[in-house]
Amino acid sequence: MMNNSFEGIVLKKVDYRDYDAMLSVLTASGKRSVLARGINKISSKNAHCCQLFTLSRFNLLEKGSTLKNAELIKSYRGLREDLLKQGIAQLMMEVMDRLEEMMFGYEELLTCLDLLETAKQPYCILTLFLALIAHEIGIEPNVDSCCRCGSKQQIAAFSINDGGFVCQRCQHSSDLRLNVEQLRLLRLACKAELKHAQVLLTAGEWTYPIVDVYLQLFQNYSGINLQSAAFLRIVEGLN
Numbered sequence: 392m393m394n395n396s397f398e399g400i401v402l403k404k405v406d407y408r409d410y411d412a413m414l415s416v417l418t419a420s421g422k423r424s425v426l427a428r429g430i431n432k433i434s435s436k437n438a439h440c441c442q443l444f445t446l447s448r449f450n451l452l453e454k455g456s457t458l459k460n461a462e463l464i465k466s467y468r469g470l471r472e473d474l475l476k477q478g479i480a481q482l483m484m485e486v487m488d489r490l491e492e493m494m495f496g497y498e499e500l501l502t503c504l505d506l507l508e509t510a511k512q513p514y515c516i517l518t519l520f521l522a523l524i525a526h527e528i529g530i531e532p533n534v535d536s537c538c539r540c541g542s543k544q545q546i547a548a549f550s551i552n553d554g555g556f557v558c559q560r561c562q563h564s565s566d567l568r569l570n571v572e573q574l575r576l577l578r579l580a581c582k583a584e585l586k587h588a589q590v591l592l593t594a595g596e597w598t599y600p601i602v603d604v605y606l607q608l609f610q611n612y613s614g615i616n617l618q619s620a621a622f623l624r625i626v627e628g629l630n
Contacts, residue, residue: 395451398464399423400500401443402488406431414441414458415488416449419497422488425449427458437461444470444480444504469508476507478626479517482619483507486524489615495527499585506588515580515597519588521605522580530554530612532604534578537561546574551607573601599627 399416406412410432414425430438440447440461448462470476487500507516525531533555536543545559548566556574557566569577576595583591591597606620 394420395453396448397423398446398448400484400497400504401441401445401447402484404441404443410435412441417487417497417500421496423449424456425451425458426456427461430458439463439466442466444484446501446504467504467508470504473513475623475626475630476510476513478619478623479507479513480504482517482617482623483520485617485619486521486609486615489617490524490528490613495523499523502585502588510592512592512597514599514602515592516588518576518580518597518602518605519583519585519591521602521609522583523585525605525608526581528613530608532556532581532608534581549574549577549604551604551611554608554612567600567604567607569600569604572596573598577601577604 397418399418401414402417402422403415404412410429412427412430414427416423416425427437427441429435430441437458437460440463444467445463446465448464450459450461451457452459467480470480483500483503503516503520507513510516536556537546537558538550538553538555539557539561542558542560546556547559548557548562548568549555550557550563550566552565572595576597579591579594606617609615609617
């Protein structure tokens with residue numbers, strides 16, 4: 392029997408009719424769908440509890456999935472006040488909503504949101520998040536040697552088509568050119584676990600090109616078109 396009262400993170404909100412919305416909520420036991428009636432009314436007392444990447448307690452009616460009321464636990468206000476962090480959080484929510492059940496779940500996502508809210512290098516947290524998901528779904532890149540010849544010397548770029556590092560000798564014009572620092576950080580993220588986040592944050596300067604490697608990997612190999620990635624590119628262009 393499904394629990395009618397649970398804590399969860401809002402992954403997705405789809406408006407329908409005039410004032411209602413369907414919510415996708417990640418809980419400790421998996422994803423739940425919640426019908427939130429009247430949530431888009433100005434007078435709604437539940438609206439602030441049902442925003443994206445909000446942690447709330449949802450109380451449903453005894454039958455079905457209709458929301459009775461919600462209680463705010465954490466709003467992640469720091470993410471909403473920073474355009475880049477907001478874009479990153481939205482992308483995280485989309486990834487979690489689009490993927491099937493997996494080991495990377497509720498507690499891990501909460502940890503990522505907590506880290507993101509205070510991080511001075513938000514791209515570091517996003518890169519680590521995407522690296523962990525890529526490992527989970529089997530699209531982890533080769534960052535130990537050239538994916539074309541096996542050499543570990545003079546690594547100079549990343550090939551999306553071949554899924555890994557490329558040396559200078561094998562480099563094509565279509566490969567993503569990254570500097571030595573970006574390649575080093577990309578490899579660190581690929582090898583790291585969530586518990587290593589604080590170490591990664593001080594490992595160097597995390598920039599958009601590092602994130603873009605994973606965004607393109609997801610685009611090409613996960614079967615998921617991440618719509619939030621377009622918004623993130625716009626935000627990056629404003630910086």
